[in-house]
Amino acid sequence: MLKSEATAAVPLKKSRPLNLNLRFKQFLKQLWSYRMSYFFLAPFVITFTLFVIIPVSLAILLSFTYFNALEFPKWVGWNNYLYLLSQDLIFLKYSLPNTIKFALIVGPGGYIASFILAWLIAQLPNTARTFYALAFYSPSLAAGAAMTAVWVPLLAGDRIGYLNSFLLNLGIIDQPVLWVTDPAFLMGSMIVVTLWASMGVGFLAQLAGVLNVNKELYEAGAIDGISSRLQQIWYITIPSMKPQMLFSAVMAIVNTFKAGLIGGDLSGTFPTPQYAGHVMMSHIKDYADVRFEMGYASAVSVFLLVMMFVANKLSTRLFGTRGDE
Amino acid sequence: MAVASMPKQSWIKKLTKPFKRNPMNKTDGFQKFLFVLLTLLGIFMIIPLVFLFNHALKPYSELFNYPPNIIVRNPTFQNFIELFSATSSSVVPVTRYLFNSIVVTILTVITVVIVSAMAAYPLSKHNFPGRNALFGLIVLSLMFAPETVQIPNYLVVSNLGIMNTYLGHIMPHLAATVSVFLMKQFVDQVPNELLEAAKMDGAREFTVFLRIVIPMIMPAVATVAILTFQAAWGNTETSRLFMQDEAMKTFPFFLTTFTNGAVNAVARQGAMAAATLILFLPNFFFFLFFQRKVIATMAHSGIK
Numbered sequence: 001m002l003k004s005e006a007t008a009a010v011p012l013k014k015s016r017p018l019n020l021n022l023r024f025k026q027f028l029k030q031l032w033s034y035r036m037s038y039f040f041l042a043p044f045v046i047t048f049t050l051f052v053i054i055p056v057s058l059a060i061l062l063s064f065t066y067f068n069a070l071e072f073p074k075w076v077g078w079n080n081y082l083y084l085l086s087q088d089l090i091f092l093k094y095s096l097p098n099t100i101k102f103a104l105i106v107g108p109g110g111y112i113a114s115f116i117l118a119w120l121i122a123q124l125p126n127t128a129r130t131f132y133a134l135a136f137y138s139p140s141l142a143a144g145a146a147m148t149a150v151w152v153p154l155l156a157g158d159r160i161g162y163l164n165s166f167l168l169n170l171g172i173i174d175q176p177v178l179w180v181t182d183p184a185f186l187m188g189s190m191i192v193v194t195l196w197a198s199m200g201v202g203f204l205a206q207l208a209g210v211l212n213v214n215k216e217l218y219e220a221g222a223i224d225g226i227s228s229r230l231q232q233i234w235y236i237t238i239p240s241m242k243p244q245m246l247f248s249a250v251m252a253i254v255n256t257f258k259a260g261l262i263g264g265d266l267s268g269t270f271p272t273p274q275y276a277g278h279v280m281m282s283h284i285k286d287y288a289d290v291r292f293e294m295g296y297a298s299a300v301s302v303f304l305l306v307m308m309f310v311a312n313k314l315s316t317r318l319f320g321t322r323g324d325e
Numbered sequence: 326m327a328v329a330s331m332p333k334q335s336w337i338k339k340l341t342k343p344f345k346r347n348p349m350n351k352t353d354g355f356q357k358f359l360f361v362l363l364t365l366l367g368i369f370m371i372i373p374l375v376f377l378f379n380h381a382l383k384p385y386s387e388l389f390n391y392p393p394n395i396i397v398r399n400p401t402f403q404n405f406i407e408l409f410s411a412t413s414s415s416v417v418p419v420t421r422y423l424f425n426s427i428v429v430t431i432l433t434v435i436t437v438v439i440v441s442a443m444a445a446y447p448l449s450k451h452n453f454p455g456r457n458a459l460f461g462l463i464v465l466s467l468m469f470a471p472e473t474v475q476i477p478n479y480l481v482v483s484n485l486g487i488m489n490t491y492l493g494h495i496m497p498h499l500a501a502t503v504s505v506f507l508m509k510q511f512v513d514q515v516p517n518e519l520l521e522a523a524k525m526d527g528a529r530e531f532t533v534f535l536r537i538v539i540p541m542i543m544p545a546v547a548t549v550a551i552l553t554f555q556a557a558w559g560n561t562e563t564s565r566l567f568m569q570d571e572a573m574k575t576f577p578f579f580l581t582t583f584t585n586g587a588v589n590a591v592a593r594q595g596a597m598a599a600a601t602l603i604l605f606l607p608n609f610f611f612f613l614f615f616q617r618k619v620i621a622t623m624a625h626s627g628i629k
Contacts, residue, residue: 031454036530037447044444045459047499050481052466058477117366120359128360134616135367138374141608142601144559145577149601150373153380153594162376165393196370201503201552201623208623229355243627250628251503254470265581284473294476301473312468320628 056305063299068292080299091300094275095283098187099260099307102279105191107256107311110198111249117199118206119233133207140200148265151193155179155266180266183276190263190277198255202248209244213237246319253311257304261285280304377605380598381405388595404595417571419579423603426558426576429494433557434550437501441549445508446538450520460509464628466502475566482567493567494575498557504549510625511545512538547615548622555608577604 031038063080065073084091121132142150154162157178164176179189217236226232238245263277264270264285271278271286280300288297375395380388382400409419447453448460478497487493515538523533539546564578583597612619 027454034447034451034453037451037453040443040447040530040534041459043440043499044501044505047440047496048463048466048502050485051478051497051500052502053462054481055474055477056469058480059474062476117363120363123359124356124363130616132363132367133620134613135371137612137616138609139370141555141612142374142377142605145561145580146377146559146601146604149580149583149597150377153598154373154376160389160391160393162393162395165391169392196373199370204619205623205626208620209627211620212624241627244623246628247626250467254468258470258473281473284475288476298474298476301475304473305469308470309468 059298059302059305062295063302065295066293067295067298069294070292073295076295080296081303083296084299084303090275090278091283094278095280098275098277099257099279101187102191102194102260103253103256103311106194106198106259107252110195110256111202111252113195114199114203114248114252115206115245118203118210119237121207122210133204136199137203139197140203143197143200147193147197147262151189151266152180152268155189157181180268181273183272183274186263186267186272186276189266190260193266194256194259194262198252198259200251200255202251202255205244205248205251206241209241209248210237213240242319246315249315249319250312253308253315257281257308257311280307374605377598377601380595381602383595383598385595404599408596408599417574419576419600421572422574422576422579425491425494425573429491429575430554430557432491433495433498434553436495437498437504437553438546438550440499441501441504441508442539442542442546443534444505445512445542445545446534448505448509449512450515450517450538463502463505467506467628475562479566488567489570489573491573493573494557494560494563497563497567498553498560501549501553504553507549507552507622507626508542508545510627511542511622514625515541544618544621545625547618551611551615551619554611558608559604576600580604 062073064075064077066076066080067073117136121129121136124132156162156164157176157180159165159168159176161176161179163179164173167173168176177185179185213236217240218232221232221236226235258281260277260279260281263272263279264282267273267277270290271282280303284297284300284304287293287300372395379395379397379400381404382397382402384399384401384403387394387398448456448463482488482493482497485496487496519537520533523537528536559577560575561578561581564574565581568574568578580597580600583593583600
């Protein structure tokens with residue numbers, strides 16, 4: 001057995017230094033032997049290239065140009081980025097701080113809330129668990145177009161608005177509050193509505209993660225002196241569901257940065273009153289759909305992608321597992 | 326109890342064991358406290374949906390009543406009738422939007438499931454050159470939202486010549502990185518020995534894929550189907566960006582034309598709620614139907 005392996009290896013070793021051409025041929029042969037793999041992958045790889053790789057690369061290219069969708073793009077170098085970070089007052093005063101504020105509350109806030117909820121629900125008996133999981137998940141089914149239709153009448157600014165009427169009845173407020181048109185309240189409304197609809201895929205991943213923690217670990221932990229549920233969570237549950245937590249974090253980050261357009265939908269005006277709900281997605285929309293400065297809009301979207309990427313790298317640091325830890 | 330019939334579900338079994346001292350049919354003090362807390366939170370989550378359901382069934386007299394009431398007193402289908410009749414005389418009747426949505430959603434779900442399952446199998450089980458690079462690229466793109474780069478997307482679609490066609494609705498969904506990722510994590514659970522045994526018996530890749538891999542990853546297939554359904558059914562972007570022909574646009578896009586003026590043009594609130602309910606209910610029932618499988622798949626969703 002050993003001998004045959006040795007003899008088989010000899011011609012290979014000899015041929016290696018012969019010439020590059022042969023090695024290239026061998027590589028092609030190897031590729032050909034995996035032709036079925038590539039065949040299976042082809043449909044996905046083609047669409048992935050068309051709708052992810054090419055658009056993202058094009059966006060990066062366009063971000064260095066002036067492009068008004070009519071004439072051919074004109075190369076302007078770093079100008080778009082320079083303008084964005086030094087002179088675009090609306091971006092620096094409203095869009096960037098709003099995005100960061102919105103993302104910090106909805107992102108980590110919603111993420112921690114979904115972990116706590118997932119853990120709490122997992123402590124319930126079976127039938128009840130299904131029921132509560134459904135109750136928390138179903139709002140995320142109404143995300144998007146449906147979300148606005150649901151919340152606009154609830155948050156309406158006159159006394160017919162349901163929230164206003166409820167609070168007036170309780171005597172908490174003495175006159176109707178303009179929940180979505182007053183710049184002071186718009187951001188708060190946006191955050192609440194987004195949080196309401198944020199218990200989606202990530203929440204389900206966390207629920208499944210909590211449910212799948214090896215039960216023997218809890219028993220072993222009890223022997224080692226873990227007494228409270230909080231200790232159980234910190235020392236057993238979280239470490240054993242790190243991969244699900246990371247997946248959930250990635251979903252939360254991406255959805256948070258994408259969710260910003262809700263402000264315009266809620267208030268019914270674009271841009272939002274006094275830019276109170278103006279986030280980076282609205283800034284992109286403003287330049288792309290209203291002002292037709294596609295190059296600049298691309299620069300803003302590339303900036304947004306970089307922010308998403310940095311946030312994701314941070315969460316990978318937190319929850320990433322190294323090797324087979 | 327009814328609960329006794331459920332332990333077939335392995336994840337349910339796993340849950341109940343850690344707490345040996347309280348068997349699953351008994352509730353202790355902590356659980357009672359939890360019930361109260363979660364019920365309060367649950368009510369906050371559910372109220373807007375209850376409201377939507379009732380709002381859609383309210384007659385005119387109740388829509389703008391003061392004081393407003395969430396629960397409907399005299400339910401009627403008047404709003405639905407208005408939704409379908411008011412638009413039947415306009416350029417594009419609402420049934421056309423609905424038809425487009427149904428066609429697009431069904432085709433999208435089927436193709437995304439097939440394409441992502443086909444991609445997941447070699448990604449998980451074959452050791453082809455470029456595999457790690459491709460998977461790395463997929464995980465990387467999970468961390469972006471490619472939808473944010475709409476302008477290049479528009480350029481790609483218009484150069485492909487699929488503007489104003491159903492393909493323009495469907496193809497952007499096929500680059501489904503989340504679906505491929507979830508499926509791949511699930512195919513990882515299929516034992517290699519099983520695949521090798523089948524190949525020893527002379528089965529070809531296609532047979533292995535169809536007869537062994539697909540049946541074993543059915544929970545992931547169901548999950549991807551649901552998630553894709555939700556994404557496609559509620560999608561307004563493809564209609565907004567790629568469809569200039571009004572007759573090719575979809576139902577959720579039609580809904581946004583309602584909501585855009587919602588604050589001022591309150592008159593159509595009833596019809597709007599009816600349309601929203603039509604959009605929401607299929608999502609809800611599909612999830613209700615498949616939720617066990619979804620949670621089973623999510624257990625393998627981790628990024629390592």
